[in-house]
Amino acid sequence: HSDNTLFPPLVDWEAPTFTRAAQFRVGATLILFLFAACSNLALLISVCRGRGRRLASHLRPLIMSLAAADLMMTFVVMPLDAIWNITVQWYGGDVMCKMLCFLKLFAMHSSAFILVVVSLDRHHAILHPLDSLNSHHRNKRMLGLAWGLSVLLALPQLFIFRAIKAEGVDFTQCVTHGSFKERWQETVYNMFYFVTLYVFPLLVMSFCYTHILIEINQQLHRNKGTTGESCLRRSGTDMIPKARMKTLKMTIIIVMSFVVCWTPYYLLGIWYWFQPEMLQVTPEYVHHALFVFGNLNTCFDPVIYGFYTPSFRADLAMCWCYRRRDINMSPRSLDRLSHHQNVSPLIVRPSLTF
Template sequence: MVESPVNEVVMDHRVLNDWSNVNNTNGTMHWSKDMVFNDGHRLSITVYSILFVISTIGNSTVLYMLTKRRLRGPLRIDIMLMHLAIADLMVTFLLMPLEIVWAWTVQWRSTDLMCRLMSFFRVFGLYLSSFVMVCISLDRYYAILKPLQRSYNRGRIMLVCAWLGSVICSIPQAFLFHVEEHPMVKGYLQCVTFHSFVSEFHNWLYQIATMCAMYAFPLIVFIYCYGAIYLEIYRKSQRVLKDVVAERFRRSNDDVLSRAKKRTLKMTISIVIVFIICWTPYYIICMWYSLDKSSVDKVNSLVRKGLFIFACANSCMNPLVYGLYNIRGRMNNNNNVSVNNRHTSLSHRLDSSNQLLQKPLNGNGNVMAAAVAATTKLAHVVRLKTNGAAAADAQSAPQSGTAPHASELDHDDDDSISVVTVKCQEPISCQK
């Protein structure tokens, strides 16, 4: 068997509509390039092996972390992220090893049943990953825009629909793919879709339906949900800025969303952006192939294979995004703990001063003035430590009359601290 110049551009039999040509010259069979080990197979083995290791470590770690967190107190978003990690692991353990072994053997060296079964699971994980991200987007939409419409079963229903939808969308693969023998080369078997469609139009229609289910439908849901969320955040922030009565509470979008919700929203949006970046190039060339097949045939098939591999790399990116935000969350929590400890210490000092002032003083009024001055100085320190919005200026000790009744501080909701109150049990003149 000698490699032939026939179909030199073709690197993968799955981009063909029918069997490639072979030549029989003087009793020597010349196979086309897609029938022998080529650069496309080398690319698949190398890249899929790297992605397999990265995705296995990343998604397994994320699944372990989410499982531990769920035991302490399950959250709906954590459950959905667990399903996303499971979907990515299905891509890792079903699609990637299949691509590696298939590229190594070139031919299909198994049964027709295994061909249909693996073709089903080859896309099932991809569908499930897309549909779970749709569930996450809808969950954020209801959690932020419709918080009063709480439903304990809504998350479960969406996840069940995601799994059932993935099964339904993957079933056609089991009927389209089958094992065939090359008409001119006996013993050469391949898992193909050849002769499964009545016409080229049906093939085109199936490709469009696949693209809509796996990419276009999730993309529309992402745009609608997160567009509505940010539009509502913008409107509420504008109302806060225009409210003169609430001028002392003027802040950024943190007033509209809690810090936990804001961090979760950023993480889910990052996951969606990674999905769009990974899958858009592949589906652009698929649309190009559907509209102008002759011009796409001139493009090296390594490009198309590389874009599909890049799309599958989305399963490796999700745990990296989750890990990045989880590390940031832990760092912020540690910082908040240390800040709160400092605030607690200062609060104890202020309470001590407050208790001292609440005792009746019969001595010199200078002692009272010094105590008030020390308390107000501590109040200034507390205000600088909390980095709050606008804090009331500490009042200095008056030269005559009674002691000040109160010195109040305003703080963020997340960094709350006791209000400092300075009060005398009986009127005492404070003299210098």
């Protein structure tokens, strides 16, 4: 089964089948894959080549890294999960088993750690606004650390997972069987990754945004006491600029989407690690639905970014208009337009770049 990093194998093992619930999981994953791939690629192109280049120099690497991490989840985790559920058993061989399990955990770690970097950046920007000159270099170092830790923490997958053929039947699976002498060792292994994938990022992000909200609230009350105004003021200007506050709101919602999407899935995993028999009483579609719900997070990030960023929406609108012009423009009208402008039709044809 494709969730071996979260759900260890049962003692009384039976060969899995491509059930109706698994078919639903594959269909939903395909829809999420198409949406996440298009939206995150559009976001990445907009930030690299479109109006998103106008973002502050310290914010662009963060948004680019967030989109890249979501694309890793999209092009590694989703296809791997869908194909694995369809084939049921593993046909990729031992090397591919190790590499894909490594890439899966790397993608999941990078997605979580980039959100941690974004939270730390917002924390520093709001609480230490005068130290913004060093933010670009600081963010680059934190991003390098986030990607490096993601690789490091995913490396054990290369040694833990292996393709094993079941005795007495024609069935091969990519599993951790034989890598742990005792069940508690595998539980500790899984709990460690639960902490690094979910608990640690959640604690850091919670600390950052709680501290930010406390500081904003304290400043608000201080201003009420000194000036009688209900807004944050300092020397006649907003203490927190509107653009910075807008970015803060955006990142808070992005973090909340991560927490809301993945919390049910990880809680189910903890329940199973300590009570394996619960899998016999919990409907199969619950496990599949919660994993699909977790993958929604990769779709929410570009939507949230687009809601708070007019430049991204403008790039999408421009691309849509160009495509409609290409579709609706007949050869005769194209010739008339090219003759009117005294240029060739090839030059008139608009570019599809953002």
